[in-house]
Amino acid sequence: MDGNRRSNDEAGTGWFVTSAAVALIADDSAVNRMLLSRHLASIGIDARETADGKSALAALRESSDDVAVVLLDVMMPEMDGYETLAAIKSDETLRHLPVIMISAVDELDSVARCLEMGAVDYLPKPFNPVILAARVRASLADKRLRDLEIAHAAQRDAFLATIERQKSELARFLSPQVAALVSSPEGEQMLAGHRREATAVFCDLRGFTAFSDSAEPEEVLGLLREYHAMMGTHIVEHGGTLEHFAGDGMMVFFNDPVLQADHVERAVRMSVAMREKFAELAGRWSKLGYELGLGIGIATGYATLGRIGFEGRYDYGMVGAAVIVASRLSSAAEANQILVNPRAYAAVEEMVTAEPVGELQLKGFARAIPTMNVVRAHGAESSSPVLSGAGRGEGAP
Amino acid sequence: MNADLPVIDEAVLDELRASVNGDEAFVLELAAAYLAEGEGHIEQVATALASGDIAAMVRPAHTLKSSSAALGAVRLAELCRAVEHAARDGQVDGLAAAVAQAKAAWMETVAAMTKLGLAGS
Numbered sequence: 001m002d003g004n005r006r007s008n009d010e011a012g013t014g015w016f017v018t019s020a021a022v023a024l025i026a027d028d029s030a031v032n033r034m035l036l037s038r039h040l041a042s043i044g045i046d047a048r049e050t051a052d053g054k055s056a057l058a059a060l061r062e063s064s065d066d067v068a069v070v071l072l073d074v075m076m077p078e079m080d081g082y083e084t085l086a087a088i089k090s091d092e093t094l095r096h097l098p099v100i101m102i103s104a105v106d107e108l109d110s111v112a113r114c115l116e117m118g119a120v121d122y123l124p125k126p127f128n129p130v131i132l133a134a135r136v137r138a139s140l141a142d143k144r145l146r147d148l149e150i151a152h153a154a155q156r157d158a159f160l161a162t163i164e165r166q167k168s169e170l171a172r173f174l175s176p177q178v179a180a181l182v183s184s185p186e187g188e189q190m191l192a193g194h195r196r197e198a199t200a201v202f203c204d205l206r207g208f209t210a211f212s213d214s215a216e217p218e219e220v221l222g223l224l225r226e227y228h229a230m231m232g233t234h235i236v237e238h239g240g241t242l243e244h245f246a247g248d249g250m251m252v253f254f255n256d257p258v259l260q261a262d263h264v265e266r267a268v269r270m271s272v273a274m275r276e277k278f279a280e281l282a283g284r285w286s287k288l289g290y291e292l293g294l295g296i297g298i299a300t301g302y303a304t305l306g307r308i309g310f311e312g313r314y315d316y317g318m319v320g321a322a323v324i325v326a327s328r329l330s331s332a333a334e335a336n337q338i339l340v341n342p343r344a345y346a347a348v349e350e351m352v353t354a355e356p357v358g359e360l361q362l363k364g365f366a367r368a369i370p371t372m373n374v375v376r377a378h379g380a381e382s383s384s385p386v387l388s389g390a391g392r393g394e395g396a397p
Numbered sequence: 398m399n400a401d402l403p404v405i406d407e408a409v410l411d412e413l414r415a416s417v418n419g420d421e422a423f424v425l426e427l428a429a430a431y432l433a434e435g436e437g438h439i440e441q442v443a444t445a446l447a448s449g450d451i452a453a454m455v456r457p458a459h460t461l462k463s464s465s466a467a468l469g470a471v472r473l474a475e476l477c478r479a480v481e482h483a484a485r486d487g488q489v490d491g492l493a494a495a496v497a498q499a500k501a502a503w504m505e506t507v508a509a510m511t512k513l514g515l516a517g518s
Contacts, residue, residue, distance in 0.1 A: 028460055029434065029463060030430040030433070030434050030464075031430050031431045031434065031463075031464035031467055031468065032463060032467065034423075034426065035427065035467060038423060039416070042417075042418075075455070075456050076456075104462070125463045125466065125467070126409075126463070127467070129416045
């Protein structure tokens with residue numbers, strides 16, 4: 001009979017089985033199995049019959065997904081009810097199954113033992129269909145609850161996995177600092193915008209336009225990939241926030257969103273390290289006939305930082321005169337020059353060797369800006385990270 | 398000692414019929430299964446007694462007790478209970494007499510069920 005699809009049971013209690021529910025019966029008496037199956041069928045539950053504990057366990061291990069309840073006789077050949085119950089309760093995949101012991105009234109002490117071992121209930125023999133129905137239904141309700149819990153847990157896991165994926169995707173597209181900020185409680189406030197001193201670094205390639213006009217697209221992209229990878233390593237190593245890549249150019253800033261007391265030093269050391277590594281790449285490219293140079297501009301000043309853009313495409317950005325100065329200095333820089341504005345230079349004077357390149361008249365600025373070119377940095381290996389506090393203050397020659 | 402209990406308590410059979418909505422075919426099927434497996438159980442009890450393996454009597458006596466009770470064979474059920482408990486407790490005294498009584502009750506039960514039209518063909 002297709003009991004599982006019934007919308008109502010014979011007793012008209014309104015209780016119904018919404019999904020296939022099976023009761024596994026283990027009883028060595030054919031008479032008992034037949035009676036149990038029959039009574040279960042009348043409340044819409046299919047029975048799977050086994051004649052001893054061993055075969056019951058085998059049946060469960062083969063498939064237990066649809067089993068809502070196990071009905072176990074105490075005295076059985078092969079494996080008795082105690083052993084079977086113990087095996088079920090010690091099996092990670094089966095222990096959730098409610099087990100109801102089948103017991104004659106003169107065996108109540110054995111029932112107590114089974115309840116202690118994890119059985120949920122017992123069914124007195126001879127069977128009373130009403131009690132049978134009530135006890136089995138209680139177990140079915142448990143199963144449905146458990147199934148719901150499992151479904152909810154799966155949903156929650158999927159949701160958390162999505163968030164984690166978004167976070168790691170975010171971390172791939174954003175700088176790690178901004179990705180962390182977005183996920184932090186202060187994130188919204190920070191994103192809304194704030195003003196602080198920060199150091200902007202612009203860099204781009206000399207000779208890139210000519211190169212990209214003449215080279216094959218694959219070569220252009222290949223070279224950019226190599227260049228970006230190298231630059232990216234240094235940005236992360238020095239704790240810079242990458243605002244954007246644009247072809248051969250990129251902008252990085254320091255002291256935001258994470259405060260860095262040594263933000264100017266970090267910017268300068270990163271630039272020096274990049275220049276050094278770039279020389280290695282440029283040497284190889286030169287052998288292929290491509291003459292490329294790196295120009296860097298650094299400027300420190302007050303700026304506004306936060307979310308810039310429009311719905312659907314926001315960047316975490318830095319806006320202010322220092323950004324423009326850094327950009328102009330980067331354009332003005334010759335190959336391998338690191339040009340810094342006076343405020344940035346003042347902060348690192350002690351730890352760098354620099355030469356004046358004169359007062360530069362930058363587009364958009366009324367006054368000429370006295371500019372220095374950083375020749376080398378002292379104290380720390382130029383290619384070593386300055387992330388840890390240990391590197392700080394060691395600038396004096 | 399249990400001669401006062403009826404061989405078949407028809408009230409139990411009536412309850413059984415009611416619990417399956419008067420499905421007489423099912424009751425006949427159940428009675429056939431009972432008689433078939435009961436035969437085996439009573440033989441196992443007798444064999445265990447003959448071979449002196451008292452412990453081996455417990456399970457068949459127990460199972461026959463419960464199926465007998467389900468079909469209203471109350472006299473046999475009670476005698477099986479006595480055998481089961483005596484065997485479990487190792488009470489050898491009187492055990493042979495109890496088994497003999499159970500065997501007699503089994504014969505009476507088969508006869509009574511045949512009379513009631515439950516023994517089938």
